[in-house]
Amino acid sequence: MIETPVDGRSRSRWGRVVLLAPLRHRAFRLLFAGQVVSDLGDWLDILALLALIAYQWRLGATALAALTMTMLLPSAVVAPITGVLVDRWPRRHTMIACDLARAALSLMLVWAPGIGVVLAVVLARSIFGTLFSPARVAAVRLTVPADDLLPANALSRLSVNVTKVVGPGLGGVLVALVGLHGAFVADALSFVVSATLLARLALHEPPRDGATAADVATHSTAGRWLRELRVGIGYIRRSPVLTVAVGAQMVEMLIVESNDSFSVLAFKGLGMGEALVGLAIGCSGLGNVAGALTLGQWGHQHRPLRLMGAGMALVGSIEAALGGALALDIQSSANWFPALVLGGMGFAAIWVPYSTLIQRETPPELLGRVYSTASALYTAIGLAGLPLGAVLVARIGLGPLFALTGAALLLAGVVLALWSRGAAPTYIQKQVS
Numbered sequence: 341m342i343e344t345p346v347d348g349r350s351r352s353r354w355g356r357v358v359l360l361a362p363l364r365h366r367a368f369r370l371l372f373a374g375q376v377v378s379d380l381g382d383w384l385d386i387l388a389l390l391a392l393i394a395y396q397w398r399l400g401a402t403a404l405a406a407l408t409m410t411m412l413l414p415s416a417v418v419a420p421i422t423g424v425l426v427d428r429w430p431r432r433h434t435m436i437a438c439d440l441a442r443a444a445l446s447l448m449l450v451w452a453p454g455i456g457v458v459l460a461v462v463l464a465r466s467i468f469g470t471l472f473s474p475a476r477v478a479a480v481r482l483t484v485p486a487d488d489l490l491p492a493n494a495l496s497r498l499s500v501n502v503t504k505v506v507g508p509g510l511g512g513v514l515v516a517l518v519g520l521h522g523a524f525v526a527d528a529l530s531f532v533v534s535a536t537l538l539a540r541l542a543l544h545e546p547p548r549d550g551a552t553a554a555d556v557a558t559h560s561t562a563g564r565w566l567r568e569l570r571v572g573i574g575y576i577r578r579s580p581v582l583t584v585a586v587g588a589q590m591v592e593m594l595i596v597e598s599n600d601s602f603s604v605l606a607f608k609g610l611g612m613g614e615a616l617v618g619l620a621i622g623c624s625g626l627g628n629v630a631g632a633l634t635l636g637q638w639g640h641q642h643r644p645l646r647l648m649g650a651g652m653a654l655v656g657s658i659e660a661a662l663g664g665a666l667a668l669d670i671q672s673s674a675n676w677f678p679a680l681v682l683g684g685m686g687f688a689a690i691w692v693p694y695s696t697l698i699q700r701e702t703p704p705e706l707l708g709r710v711y712s713t714a715s716a717l718y719t720a721i722g723l724a725g726l727p728l729g730a731v732l733v734a735r736i737g738l739g740p741l742f743a744l745t746g747a748a749l750l751l752a753g754v755v756l757a758l759w760s761r762g763a764a765p766t767y768i769q770k771q772v773s
Contacts (some may be wrong), residue, residue, distance in 0.1 A: 378534040379507075382527065384524060387511035400563075413463075427706060593718045598732065627687075
């Protein structure tokens, strides 16, 4: 494990609070600052895209669904391929190149004449995202010691959710002041700022196996490249902890995606008006922020798989209770806001430990392939949950759907928490011993 040297002054400044411990490493500070700027720009961009499609072009649900699918498909289809490249290319250079490419693509949205061009640009940008994300996850592994991985991932989750709360509001102000095109320009600038910060990042790259990146594209190394493509799945299968973690994420994504699209209908069924629906979504985001803060400070005291199981059980119990209220037609909307905050904390308890496990259980030289393969597996199963949920709603109704899926997630979480008590030694522990 490569640790970043820490001087006494930076340790005394950042080391008092466990959540802030990763920030004592200069490399991580640069990486995290770039993420915050980029996350904020992404939320400005998403708001502008939705406004462009729904309000300016007056397109309907089909166009909006196509936008969502275009954003998600590369993670399910392209990610295993780009994972091979991430393990072959220098992580810092990969992230910088992806940021600059996405900046150029975001600028292209300013002149997009129709939905076809928008979808093509978003697809290309999402593909570059499948290169950037595993490179960033691998870079985190290289910028902080193992003990700081959980708070580092908590800070990452915090960035995503704080910008999710702040970004749309800022985006609305920006759109009102300079129009939709201004939001696209702001997103492009956020990628440039991120690339500038990453250019100052010094990473001690792990040794690389295999041929050069240029060889990947040649026909003579196609067989070797395909073998490397299977390395991600092979490594996950050989690690009991990773197998269970990725399997748990697949179960969680299948269940959550089967009912998530109907959350607005569920809120409506509880008697919430349009304004209260926005507040409900905000409560979930607030819970995510609170969960990330809590995990970053105290999560290191517990096993990651146990935290994941507890998070799944918490989310499942709330969804099951929601389904029961819908089935019994109990309209008590105000009472659900604290529960939604707890649900957000549950999701943080699932995702922060999961990211930490991937980083801890995987050698640095394989992180790109393992992370991308795992992402492809749970994204693909999540996409399958969308039509499954629609079929179940039509057959059994909205309340029974939430009750059934919530109970299934609760059961899965309990099983995962119990299994974690006898989990095998981690990769880091093996390295130390």
